[in-house]
Amino acid sequence: xxxxxxxxxxxxxxxxxxxxxxxxxxxxxxxxxxxxxxxxxxxxxxxxxxxxxxxxxxxxxxxxxxxxxxxxxxxxxxxxxxxxxxxxxxxxxxxxxxxxxxxxxxxxxxxxxxxxxxxxxxxxxxxxxxxxxxxxxxxxxxxxxxxxxxxxxxxxxxxxxxxxxxxxxxxxxxxxxxxxxxxxxxxxxxxxxxxxxxxxxxxxxxxxxxxxxxxxxxxxxxxxxxxxxxxxxxxxxxxxxxxxxxxxxxxxxxxxxxxxxxxxxxxxxxxxxxxxxxxxxxxxxxxxxxxxxxxxxxxxxxxxxxxxxxxxxxxxxxxxxxxxxxxxxxxxxxxxxxxxxxxxxxxxxxxxxxxxxxxxxxxxxxxxxxxxxxxxxxxxxxxxxxxxxxxxxxxxxxxxxxxxxxx
Amino acid sequence: xxxxxxxxxxxxxxxxxxxxxxxxxxxxxxxxxxxxxxxxxxxxxxxxxxxxxxxxxxxxxxxxxxxxxxxxxxxxxxxxxxxxxxxxxxxxxxxxxxxxxxxxxxxxxxxxxxxxxxxxxxxxxxxxxxxxxxxxxxxxxxxxxxxxxxxxxxxxxxxxxxxxxxxxxxxxxxxxxxxxxxxxxxxxxxxxxxxxxxxxxxxxxxxxxxxxxxxxxxxxxxxxxxxxxxxxxxxxxxxxxxxxxxxxxxxxxxxxxxxxxxxxxxxxxxxxxxxxxxxxxxxxxxxxxxxxxxxxxxxxxxxxxxxxxxxxxxxxxxxxxxxxxxxxxxxxxxxxxxxxxxxxxxxxxxxxxxxxxxxxxxxxxxxxxxxxxxxxxxxxxxxxxxxxxxxxxxxxxxxxxxxxxxx
Numbered sequence: 119x120x121x122x123x124x125x126x127x128x129x130x131x132x133x134x135x136x137x138x139x140x141x142x143x144x145x146x147x148x149x150x151x152x153x154x155x156x157x158x159x160x161x162x163x164x165x166x167x168x169x170x171x172x173x174x175x176x177x178x179x180x181x182x183x184x185x186x187x188x189x190x191x192x193x194x195x196x197x198x199x200x201x202x203x204x205x206x207x208x209x210x211x212x213x214x215x216x217x218x219x220x221x222x223x224x225x226x227x228x229x230x231x232x233x234x235x236x237x238x239x240x241x242x243x244x245x246x247x248x249x250x251x252x253x254x255x256x257x258x259x260x261x262x263x264x265x266x267x268x269x270x271x272x273x274x275x276x277x278x279x280x281x282x283x284x285x286x287x288x289x290x291x292x293x294x295x296x297x298x299x300x301x302x303x304x305x306x307x308x309x310x311x312x313x314x315x316x317x318x319x320x321x322x323x324x325x326x327x328x329x330x331x332x333x334x335x336x337x338x339x340x341x342x343x344x345x346x347x348x349x350x351x352x353x354x355x356x357x358x359x360x361x362x363x364x365x366x367x368x369x370x371x372x373x374x375x376x377x378x379x380x381x382x383x384x385x386x387x388x389x390x391x392x393x394x395x396x397x398x399x400x401x402x403x404x405x406x407x408x409x410x411x412x413x414x415x416x417x418x419x420x421x422x423x424x425x426x427x428x429x430x431x432x433x434x435x436x437x438x439x440x441x442x443x444x445x446x447x448x449x450x451x452x453x454x455x456x457x458x459x460x461x462x463x464x465x466x467x468x469x470x471x472x473x474x475x476x477x478x479x480x481x482x483x484x485x486x487x488x489x490x491x492x493x494x495x496x497x498x499x500x501x502x503x504x505x506x507x508x509x510x511x512x513x514x515x516x517x518x519x520x521x522x523x524x525x
Numbered sequence: 526x527x528x529x530x531x532x533x534x535x536x537x538x539x540x541x542x543x544x545x546x547x548x549x550x551x552x553x554x555x556x557x558x559x560x561x562x563x564x565x566x567x568x569x570x571x572x573x574x575x576x577x578x579x580x581x582x583x584x585x586x587x588x589x590x591x592x593x594x595x596x597x598x599x600x601x602x603x604x605x606x607x608x609x610x611x612x613x614x615x616x617x618x619x620x621x622x623x624x625x626x627x628x629x630x631x632x633x634x635x636x637x638x639x640x641x642x643x644x645x646x647x648x649x650x651x652x653x654x655x656x657x658x659x660x661x662x663x664x665x666x667x668x669x670x671x672x673x674x675x676x677x678x679x680x681x682x683x684x685x686x687x688x689x690x691x692x693x694x695x696x697x698x699x700x701x702x703x704x705x706x707x708x709x710x711x712x713x714x715x716x717x718x719x720x721x722x723x724x725x726x727x728x729x730x731x732x733x734x735x736x737x738x739x740x741x742x743x744x745x746x747x748x749x750x751x752x753x754x755x756x757x758x759x760x761x762x763x764x765x766x767x768x769x770x771x772x773x774x775x776x777x778x779x780x781x782x783x784x785x786x787x788x789x790x791x792x793x794x795x796x797x798x799x800x801x802x803x804x805x806x807x808x809x810x811x812x813x814x815x816x817x818x819x820x821x822x823x824x825x826x827x828x829x830x831x832x833x834x835x836x837x838x839x840x841x842x843x844x845x846x847x848x849x850x851x852x853x854x855x856x857x858x859x860x861x862x863x864x865x866x867x868x869x870x871x872x873x874x875x876x877x878x879x880x881x882x883x884x885x886x887x888x889x890x891x892x893x894x895x896x897x898x899x900x901x902x903x904x905x906x907x908x909x910x911x912x913x914x915x916x917x918x919x920x921x922x923x924x925x926x927x928x929x930x931x932x
Contacts, residue, residue, distance in 0.1 A: 139864035140794075140846070141786050143653065144838055201841045246550065254837040261852060267804055268875055275807030314804075379548050387547075397674055397721075400682030430661040431551055434608045439547065445668060457546035468675050 144201050151199035152192065155210040157220050167208035169260060170235040171195075174226045177215040191247060198252045207256060234259060239305060244377035251372045258309030264301050267316040273324055276314055281369045281423075284335045285359070286314040286342075288327035296330045296349045303355035310374055311359065334358065336365045338407045339414060367410035370424045378422065382454045386490070388421045388483060389459075390449040391436070395427060398467045402447035408473040409480065418484055421449075449476070451483050451490055458490040551608050558606035559599065562617040564627050574615035576667060577642040578602075581633045584622040604656045605663070614663060641666060646712060651784035658779045665716030671708050674723040680731050683721055688776045688830075691742045692766070693721040693749075695734035703737045703756040710762035717781055718766065741765065743772045745814045746821060774817035777831045785829065789861045793897070795828045795890060796866075797856040798843070802834060805874045809854035815880040816887065825891055828856075856883070858890050858897055865897040 155163065155172065164170055173195055178188050192211070199209040212221055214229050225240060226233060232243040232252075236259060245251055267276055267286065276286065285304075289297035297315060304313035316322055327333060330349040333342035345358050370378055379387070390406055393399035406421060413419050426433050426444050433444050440459045442448045447470060450461035462479050464470060471479070482488040562570065562579065571577055580602060585595050599618070606616040619628055621636045632647060633640060639650040639659075643666060652658055674683055674693065683693065692711075696704035704722060711720035723729055734740060737756040740749035752765050777785055786794070797813055800806035813828060820826050833840050833851050840851050847866045849855045854877065857868035869886050871877060878886070889895040 140859055140861060141782060141839070142842055142846075144842060201838060204841065204845065250837040253840070254834065257837070257840065265804055266875070269808070271808040271811050272804035274811075275804040278807070279802065375548060395686065397672055397679035397682040400685070401676070401678040404678050404681075427661065430657040430664070431608060432548070433660070433664065434611065435549055435551060438611065439549075452547055454547060468673070 144197065146193060146197045147200060149200065150196070151203070152195050152209040152211060155212045155220065156217060160220060163208055163210060164235065167206055168236070169205075169207040169256065171198075171207060171209045171256065172212050172224075172226075172233045172235065173210070174212045174214060174221060174229060174231050174233060176229045177213055194247060194249050194252065197249045198256070201249070201253055202256060205256075205260060207260070236305075241308070242377075243373070244380075245371070245373040245375055248372070255309060255373050261309075263304035263308045264313045264315050267314050267321050268318060269321070270324070273321055276325075279312065281337050282312065282371075283337060283359075283363070283365065284312045284314060285332055285355075286316065286325060286327065286335075287332040288316055288322040288325075288329055290329065291317050294330075299350060299352040300332060300355065302352040303350075303359070306356050307359060311363075334362060336362065336414065337369065338365075338367050338410055340411075364420050365410075366414045366416070366419055367406060367421045367423060370422055370428070372428060379454065381420075383418060383420055385454055386483075387452050387454060388419075388449070388480065389452050390421055390423050390447070391426060391442075391444055392423060392447045393427055393444075394425050398470070399425075399447055402449075402470050405470060405473050405476060406449075409476050412473070412477065413480070419480065421480075449479070451488065453490040460488060460490055460492075551604065553600060553604045554607060556607070557603070558610070559602050559616040559618060562619045562627065563624060567627060570615055570617060571642065574613055575643070576612075576614040576663065578605075578614060578616045578663065579619050579631075579633075579640045579642065580617070581619045581621060581628060581636060581638050581640060583636040584620055598654060601654060601656050601659065605659045608656070608660055609663060612663075612667060614667070643712075648715070649784075650780070651787075652778070652780040652782055655779070662716060662780050668716075670711035670715045671720045671722050674721050674728050675725060676728070677731070680728055683732075686719065688744055689719065689778075690744060690766075690770070690772065691719045691721060692739055692762075693723065693732060693734065693742075694739035695723055695729040695732075695736055697736065698724050701737075706757060706759040707739060707762065709759040710757075710766070713763050714766060718770075741769060743769065743821065744776065745772075745774050745817050747818075771827050772817075773821045773823070773826055774813060774828045774830060777829055777835070779835060786861065788827075790825060790827055792861055793890075794859045794861060795826075795856070795887065796859050797828055797830050797854070798833055798849075798851055799830060799854045800834055800851075801832050805877070806832075806854055809856075809877050812877060812880050812883060813856075816883050819880070819884065820887070823891075826887065828887075856886070858895065860897045867895060867897050867899075 152173075153159070153163070173191065175188060175191075178185060195209050195211075199207070212224075212226065214221060214226075224233070224235075228242075232247070234241040234243065234256070241259065243252070243255055245255065267273055276284070287297070287300045289300065291297070300313065300315060304311075307313070316325075316327070322328075325333070328348070332345045332348070332350060332355065334345055335342045343362070345355070347354070350358075364381060368378065390402070392402040392406070394403055403423065406423060410419075410421060424436075426436075436442070437444050439457050440448075440450065440452070440461065442450070442461055446467035447464065448461055449464075450459050452459040462471065462476075479488065559580075560566070560570070580598065582595060582598075585592060602616050602618075606614070619631075619633065621628060621633075631640070631642075635649075639654075641648040641650065641663070648666065650659070650662055652662065674680055683691070694704070694707045696707065698704070707720065707722060714720070723732075723734070729735075732740070735755070739752045739755070739757060739762065741752055742749045750769070752762070754761070757765075771788060775785065797809070799809040799813070801810055810830065813830060817826075817828060831843075833843075843849070844851050846864050847855075847857065847859070847868065849857070849868055853874040854871065855868055856871075857866050859866040869878065869883075886895065
């Protein structure tokens with residue numbers, strides 16, 4: 119660990135050096151908290167902590183860029199370890215070559231990944247490798263896997279969560295064997311999917327839950343799917359969630375963004391950019407939700423919604439890579455292997471496409487009529503029959519009259 | 526600039542080194558983009574950019590810690606400059622000693638501050654000095670100062686913004702002199718306070734806006750204040766906003782957290798922690814809103830709501846400094862000079878205080894009955910008549926029966 123520290127001790131973080139008491143951002147204090155794992159110290163370390171966070175890395179090479187990357191990640195981990203020092207979480211590095219046997223035993227297969235051991239479970243972190251994202255991920259992981267809903271206001275809170283998958287079950291009490299199965303199932307998906315439960319008849323009635331029933335809510339859908347054949351075993355619940363895990367419309371989240379990006383359909387993503395806090399973005403998102411609700415039974419459709427506010431550092435990169443303006447809503451198709459893309463023509467953000475127009479466009483994407491390859495020749499030959507990369511020319515020919523019923 | 530770079534080139538940022546196309550976090554490329562400002566190059570640089578971002582710093586000292594801090598900030602600025610390279614924003618450093626004359630001319634008075642020149646306006650940034658926060662701040666600053674509301678869905682979006690001050694005006698059209706005054710006023714507060722306008726009669730009717738009227742919405746209040754004596758000049762609008770800028774309940778935001786923290790009342794803040802995405806936190810926030818609505822006319826009351834999700838890196842620091850558990854809602858009084866604090870006793874997060882109980886507590890704080898000093902002796906003498914720092918013992922004696930009407 120020493121070499122890395124010589125270079126970067128105290129350099130990270132961003133740290134406001136203001137003197138105000140009550141708002142002090144942490145700076146790395148230079149103390150070594152992240153240790154190298156070996157077969158020798160493994161058992162002892164595992165016993166010591168409630169949670170063990172393992173960074174599984176390729177052998178540190180002599181390549182300078184790779185070294186910097188590695189040191190960077192090490193400092194991020196050190197800072198996270200420092201910040202969470204009182205939470206009984208261990209942090210270790212696992213060298214893929216030196217500790218190949220141990221890694222195999224632990225089931226690690228992707229170098230550069232971060233794994234967390236919690237009891238007999240292994241959770242993979244596949245999100246933005248930043249201190250704040252990691253801290254929040256770990257804090258979520260040490261909370262109870264099931265959140266209890268006790269009263270009307272908490273039902274409201276539950277109902278307001280619309281941008282992620284959620285499950286809720288109604289059980290007799292905490293000792294119910296079905297509640298226990300539900301808890302065990304929740305642990306499989308913690309912290310990525312939220313599980314709620316109630317023991318309150320009033321709450322159950324408001325949510326139309328029968329005893330021992332669990333409802334599954336897809337993001338942005340008003341009506342849940344009642345999981346069939348209650349009561350359920352842990353395995354049945356886990357299987358159901360796994361089968362329904364890819365929604366029609368989902369929000370890209372820092373904590374599992376890479377996993378989501380890898381979960382493409384036939385090598386592409388339909389990506390929609392909309393800033394929810396902006397009136398145009400909000401409006402576009404409402405239209406997207408409508409499209410998702412109308413097509414929730416189509417297994418070939420999964421739209422990825424990105425709120426630029428969640429990724430300020432990527433906004434400029436996306437604008438350059440996709441040649442679009444992210445001050446207004448956008449929807450397009452992105453090829454995940456080369457980031458080639460085509461985008462729907464939205465001439466004016468005061469005149470967004472209707473749900474019907476969006477559905478037609480989506481259909482053209484799914485049928486292959488709109489795709490990322492068709493315009494490539496055009497770009498190179500510069501035929502000049504349209505003004506650039508914004509759209510597939512088919513689109514323009516078909517949809518001349520999109521001025522009418524926007525409201 | 527060179528010295529700093531030798532140490533930290535490429536060390537910042539966090540950067541995921543994944544190879545997925547479409548999600549590449551930026552790493553600093555080592556190129557110098559931030560320049561030192563002097564009277565010589567000032568005019569030329571100012572002319573070159575739409576926006577000029579100036580870091581006004583004390584002379585770099587020989588103290589190692591101060592040097593590191595300075596270098597850190599420099600790298601953050603370099604990364605921000607790199608990311609926003611195509612947006613025509615300039616980034617400069619202003620040495621407080623070397624360029625004292627220039628700084629005075631520019632009206633800079635707080636060393637360590639970041640100022641942004643936009644036309645003839647100077648905007649001070651007093652938030653978290655992190656690349657993502659800064660990028661978002663600057664992107665917000667180059668957007669139009671007024672957002673136009675065109676239709677029903679956008680009204681919905683407008684109505685959903687409840688956690689910050691917002692203004693909306695109804696004007697004849699873009700050429701209206703009153704709209705222009707409104708735009709000018711908006712620029713005084715951009716990007717901290719959102720200004721909206723509509724030219725649509727239907728929208729105006731829905732929001733009960735008369736022609737040339739501007740309504741001011743305090744955070745979390747259902748009903749706006751109609752600014753009196755329309756139509757208004759720019760100065761009248763600016764004055765009104767300045768007078769009403771401190772709300773009864775406000776959310777701590779990364780982009781102006783230090784400014785907010787400095788805006789204490791008699792050296793204290795009433796601070797409430799509530800995680801909005803959590804059912805208990807949501808419930809507590811609803812109760813807080815109730816208290817705020819009931820007391821909106823009390824100029825001595827300003828509650829600071831902190832959502833721990835907005836500040837993952839500060840959670841552990843707050844837990845240690847304030848000796849509280851942030852997995853559940855908390856409300857307390859914090860002395861801003863020494864961060865000494867007392868917290869309301871909330872024995873069980875399934876049994877949160879009612880709005881009435883909270884109001885009683887707030888009254889005791891405002892009257893000085895509950896304060897951060899009373900328990901200090903107790904702590905030192907360790908009289909042992911209560912279990913720690915959680916509360917003022919007065920509180921415990923008075924409120925034995927808080928088990929009843931929570932729902």
